[in-house]
Amino acid sequence: MAILNILNENRNLFELRKKSRPVEKINRRITTLLDDMRETVKHAEGIGLAAPQVGVLRQVVIIEIEDGDLIEMINPEIIYKDGEQIEIEGCLSSPGKYAETIRPATVKVAYTDRNGDRKEREGTELLARAFCHEIDHLNGVLCFDNAQRILSKEELDEMRKDEQESE
Ligand code: CO
Numbered sequence: 001m002a003i004l005n006i007l008n009e010n011r012n013l014f015e016l017r018k019k020s021r022p023v024e025k026i027n028r029r030i031t032t033l034l035d036d037m038r039e040t041v042k043h044a045e046g047i048g049l050a051a052p053q054v055g056v057l058r059q060v061v062i063i064e065i066e067d068g069d070l071i072e073m074i075n076p077e078i079i080y081k082d083g084e085q086i087e088i089e090g091c092l093s094s095p096g097k098y099a100e101t102i103r104p105a106t107v108k109v110a111y112t113d114r115n116g117d118r119k120e121r122e123g124t125e126l127l128a129r130a131f132c133h134e135i136d137h138l139n140g141v142l143c144f145d146n147a148q149r150i151l152s153k154e155e156l157d158e159m160r161k162d163e164q165e166s167e
Pocket of ligand 1: 090091092093133137
């Protein structure tokens with residue numbers, strides 16, 4: 001396994017704007033990509049990663065919010081969404097930047113797993129947001145595009161202070 005370079009919106013916005021193509025055949029290249037993406041997201045202390053963020057324009061996403069609950073999605077699509085949630089969101093391709101975004105409260109996705117089986121999974125709260133965020137990446141969409149607002153430096157400092165106090 002390898003830790004891959006994560007593209008940064010400041011340097012690689014052109015690449016991050018490209019649309020990813022569906023995976024037609026799950027071969028060794030795809031399973032290795034999934035393995036490497038998991039290692040990369042763990043190393044970056046993130047919760048999700050889309051293949052275009054590591055320069056591979058394929059519809060491949062991984063999400064691991066809770067340790068051990070790894071969701072590997074090939075050709076994912078949102079098949080149901082309901083409600084609304086407003087939360088603060090960040091992205092590994094935009095370190096230090098956070099935005100307030102509106103997402104559905106509940107999201108159901110269909111996807112193919114690494115064994116080629118078509119699966120469905122429903123998520124709420126953070127998982128619902130992660131589904132939307134990562135699938136957006138496959139279409140060249142970043143979470144700041146449709147954000148309500150980008151957090152200011154003062155708000156970020158305040159957030160960090162709160163985090164430190166709660167530790
Ligand atoms: Co992202």
